[in-house]
Amino acid sequence: MSSSYLADHVQTLKPSGIRKFFDVASQMENVISLGVGEPDFVTPWNVIEASYHSLEQGYTAYTANAGLPELREEISEYLRQTFTVTYQPETQVLVTVGASQAIDLALRAILNPGDEVIVVEPSFVSYAPTVGLAGGVVKVIDTKPENEFKVTPSQIEEVVTDRTKAIVLCSPNNPTGTVLSPEELEGIAAVLKKHDILAISDEIYVELSYDQAATSLAAVDGMKERTILISGFSKAFAMTGWRLGYTAGPEEIIQAMTKIHQYTMMCAPTMAQHGAIEALRNGNESVIEMKSSYRQRRNFIVKSFNEMGLSCHTPGGAFYVFPSIKETGLTSEEFAQKLLEEQRVAVVPGHVFGDSGEGYIRCSYATSLKQLDEAITRMSEFVQKYI
Amino acid sequence: MNEKEIELLKLLEKNGRLDAETIGKMLDVSADEVEQMIAKLEKENAILGYSTLVDWSNVYEYEGVAALIDVKVTPARGVGFDKIASRIYRFPEVKAVYLMSGAYDLSISVEGKTMMEVSRFVSEKLSTLDTVLSTTTHFILKKYKHDGIIFDEDDDQDKRIMVSP
Numbered sequence: 001m002s003s004s005y006l007a008d009h010v011q012t013l014k015p016s017g018i019r020k021f022f023d024v025a026s027q028m029e030n031v032i033s034l035g036v037g038e039p040d041f042v043t044p045w046n047v048i049e050a051s052y053h054s055l056e057q058g059y060t061a062y063t064a065n066a067g068l069p070e071l072r073e074e075i076s077e078y079l080r081q082t083f084t085v086t087y088q089p090e091t092q093v094l095v096t097v098g099a100s101q102a103i104d105l106a107l108r109a110i111l112n113p114g115d116e117v118i119v120v121e122p123s124f125v126s127y128a129p130t131v132g133l134a135g136g137v138v139k140v141i142d143t144k145p146e147n148e149f150k151v152t153p154s155q156i157e158e159v160v161t162d163r164t165k166a167i168v169l170c171s172p173n174n175p176t177g178t179v180l181s182p183e184e185l186e187g188i189a190a191v192l193k194k195h196d197i198l199a200i201s202d203e204i205y206v207e208l209s210y211d212q213a214a215t216s217l218a219a220v221d222g223m224k225e226r227t228i229l230i231s232g233f234s235k236a237f238a239m240t241g242w243r244l245g246y247t248a249g250p251e252e253i254i255q256a257m258t259k260i261h262q263y264t265m266m267c268a269p270t271m272a273q274h275g276a277i278e279a280l281r282n283g284n285e286s287v288i289e290m291k292s293s294y295r296q297r298r299n300f301i302v303k304s305f306n307e308m309g310l311s312c313h314t315p316g317g318a319f320y321v322f323p324s325i326k327e328t329g330l331t332s333e334e335f336a337q338k339l340l341e342e343q344r345v346a347v348v349p350g351h352v353f354g355d356s357g358e359g360y361i362r363c364s365y366a367t368s369l370k371q372l373d374e375a376i377t378r379m380s381e382f383v384q385k386y387i
Numbered sequence: 388m389n390e391k392e393i394e395l396l397k398l399l400e401k402n403g404r405l406d407a408e409t410i411g412k413m414l415d416v417s418a419d420e421v422e423q424m425i426a427k428l429e430k431e432n433a434i435l436g437y438s439t440l441v442d443w444s445n446v447y448e449y450e451g452v453a454a455l456i457d458v459k460v461t462p463a464r465g466v467g468f469d470k471i472a473s474r475i476y477r478f479p480e481v482k483a484v485y486l487m488s489g490a491y492d493l494s495i496s497v498e499g500k501t502m503m504e505v506s507r508f509v510s511e512k513l514s515t516l517d518t519v520l521s522t523t524t525h526f527i528l529k530k531y532k533h534d535g536i537i538f539d540e541d542d543d544q545d546k547r548i549m550v551s552p
Contacts, residue, residue, distance in 0.1 A: 037551045
């Protein structure tokens with residue numbers, strides 16, 4: 001008997017580096033945070049109102065395991081209109097508690113112990129731990145700044161083995177903001193098809209794509225049958241706290257995911273699902289408006305960072321920039337720590353998103369222009385000491 | 388009018404004090420180009436002026452009242468409602484005049500120091516105009532939102548946690 005009740009693999013699971021930083025920052029006053037990974041908008045009022053209305057009407061019970069049929073129909077219709085991919089709402093769409101749950105379900109549904117999953121880093125902090133919890137083995141691809149942190153087909157070829165089951169992709173990307181073009185997706189798709197690899201495509205930021213039309217990996221020829229498309233309402237509709245996501249994919253996989261979901265979650269929150277129906281039916285105007293505001297702020301922050309000497313490419317999507325801080329001679333951790341202590345600006349050190357994020361910081365520009373402007377002033381002062 | 392100009396107008400409509408350099412960064416053009424665009428839009432009367440939205444209820448010692456007045460008028464041949472509207476909007480206490488569809492013709496926003504002052508304007512100046520048939524005056528009791536801006540500052544607080552993935 002070990003001295004702890006905890007499972008060994010949970011004991012060795014490292015807490016998120018973001019969490020540690022949050023604990024420090026939240027103790028301080030007068031902090032401007034560029035560390036927030038969510039929209040600064042409140043959910044559009046019509047969505048909130050629709051959810052209120054559903055509660056008033058007494059819709060407070062469970063829904064079907066896979067989600068409200070009307071919502072699944074709207075999701076299917078949305079995917080058809082946006083990417084021209086068709087999914088049967090009854091069998092190929094599952095409503096989840098955030099995209100995060102969908103990622104967990106997907107991995108649990110497909111992995112046998114020891115199966116390998118490729119994770120492209122820098123990446124969202126949850127992928128690698130979730131693979132581990134599902135019994136899989138992570139194979140990391142470190143993307144390169146000179147490729148704007150885009151994964152290349154040959155990089156995938158290099159890590160493929162006979163145990164490779166799946167790859168987790170995220171475009172537009174958290175933390176780099178990088179967006180893969182349709183051609184780049186095709187190049188990646190060719191390798192995946194060649195080696196019969198499943199794609200878990202996290203497309204939660206897909207609506208926030210500024211320089212090209214939103215594209216889905218599932219829309220690439222021959223990819224629909226090997227893609228688990230994961231998305232949700234958090235980012236595009238500013239609904240992070242509602243915890244509502246969805247997944248669409250091959251019937252066999254979605255049904256397997258639904259099986260796990262029915263035993264472990266029952267269904268996604270009913271009131272959130274009613275809000276989501278309104279979001280898909282009448283939320284497009286709000287999305288366009290928020291998107292235009294993010295794009296303006298992206299332009300502002302990219303220009304400002306380059307002016308202060310932190311080189312920063314213009315990311316095509318999400319609401320993050322990932323400037324290099326190598327010129328300062330500090331590590332990501334030191335940079336973030338000192339910046340917080342000396343200038344009260346919170347950014348997330350790049351290494352928490354994977355080793356290849358070292359030398360970079362993630363800054364979210366989903367914060368008011370006034371705050372961004374002040375953050376830039378404070379950071380310029382800080383950076384001048386080192387460059 | 389091009390897309391950048393419309394974006395510029397929307398930015399200025401929300402915040403007339405945004406400086407050219409900031410706008411330039413946001414729209415990916417130089418500050419000089421922003422100045423030129425603004426000059427052009429001013430010349431074309433797309434930009435008519437720059438004002439400040441004041442919440443007078445937060446200004447100590449300031450007293451004032453505002454009212455919205457529904458006015459029914461007889462339109463004049465040849466000039467329709469324009470002539471009577473222009474007679475009304477020249478009064479300095481009149482802050483806004485709109486021609487409306489529905490039960491009445493003109494909607495007027497009036498400001499004065501006291502209720503008495505506004506009442507006197509309605510009874511002495513407005514009602515006595517030849518073509519004015521009737522007026523209905525609604526005094527504003529509280530302003531919640533004006534020109535897209537919510538007056539309650541607590542409404543605008545950032546409720547997010549400081550750092551999140």
